[in-house]
Ligand code: 4AD
């Protein structure tokens with residue numbers, strides 16, 4: 001009986017002796033003088049290929065086997081045998097090779113063994129067929145699986161927060177507008193017409209009935225009340241505010257979904273569309289939040305090493321030779337926890353010449369973060385108690401009135417991987433903070449209500465999924481750890 005197996009299954013010694021059907025894409029073909037061809041077949045189920053031995057006794061040997069080129073899709077039926085070759089337990093002796101789809105060798109872009117990542121970004125639809133992007137996809141999948149398992153096991157409930165929102169959570173104004181208005185001819189609020197001139201004997205038309213001349217309409221602001229939601233709407237930058245409403249009712253929740261930022265940062269760590277995991281827990285204070293973040297990251301790192309060993313070996317040998325050692329070291333030690341003020345002292349005393357001079361109150365640049373993590377502590381650092389002026393309105397103000405209960409988790413190379421805080425649960429302080437940041441509390445009435453009715457201490461954080469995948473794989477550019485990266489000027493696929 002023929003069993004349909006994945007390449008991953010067929011590569012295991014337990015499959016020896018089975019007659020199997022394998023389907024996948026040809027990586028390479030090599031013909032031996034001894035009367036057969038070797039086909040390296042990959043189906044994405046694992047990093048490695050399986051070697052197919054196709055004897056020239058096959059009826060279609062000349063017409064099909066000898067025509068196979070990189071990228072062709074095939075179905076192979078055959079017997080799994082022990083392989084005499086190194087680095088593979090099994091191989092398959094083909095009884096039939098069926099060509100499913102050709103890939104013209106003249107035009108198929110993945111001919112060479114190695115292409116630059118820049119080039120592969122221009123063929124994002126074909127890069128899943130390469131070693132590196134297959135490995136990234138499997139590790140990304142494992143990270144997502146670990147995220148859900150970790151939070152479910154810790155008693156967090158998965159909650160879906162909206163993608164379309166009216167509020168700017170981070171207050172950074174980096175939001176994409178969502179509109180169905182005709183942007184070439186948007187409706188405008190009428191400009192109040194000038195007072196009608198009263199002509200003797202002729203009754204003036206009341207202003208409301210006077211048609212507004214087109215020229216005057218053009219002077220008005222865009223009329224958002226004519227838009228789909230009858231107000232301004234955006235793509236969310238974070239599910240935090242809505243997440244808090246569920247935490248303040250269900251206790252422990254997490255959101256996990258796409259978030260959008262229209263920041264014009266053309267860096268190797270920024271995307272305009274990325275995925276964020278945001279746990280939020282009632283009755284949590286900042287130290288609980290730090291403990292959770294540390295447990296969470298270690299769990300992801302351990303799982304990836306345990307469940308994706310072949311892919312991680314590849315990253316360790318081809319992408320970043322220190323990655324396995326780094327991840328193991330992190331899992332076996334504890335994160336450094338350091339108040340922002342002490343970090344500033346360390347930076348000032350470092351004797352380093354930074355591009356951005358260090359002073360208390362500044363937002364740390366990646367050069368500062370990297371100095372702390374890679375040179376000074378040489379391990380992940382949780383920085384906390386940042387100046388209130390550089391952090392969003394929702395973070396809890398400390399007794400010193402100068403700092404807020406913010407925390408950022410910094411890791412080598414990637415820098416900030418997690419951002420979070422304890423939330424301001426005091427109504428009066430929250431309102432002061434909103435005013436301070438020029439936010440209209442009426443726009444956030446439902447958020448403010450959480451402090452009005454049964455307020456509780458609570459805290460949470462956000463992990464950027466792509467930053468996490470970037471860190472565990474050692475991939476240098478965040479555009480190479482998401483299938484279809486969205487960055488300024490780039491939305492091809
Ligand atoms: O530090 P951020 O902006 O925090 C928040 O959005 C909070 N509301 C989270 C919370 O407390 N629930 O973003 C969180 C994380 C960052 O640490 C980073 O890993 C990632 O999201 N991130 C990005 N990743 C890729 N591209 C970008 N443009 C990113 N901006 C933030």
Ligand code: MG
Nearest residue numbers: 408416418419
């Ligand atoms: Mg942040």
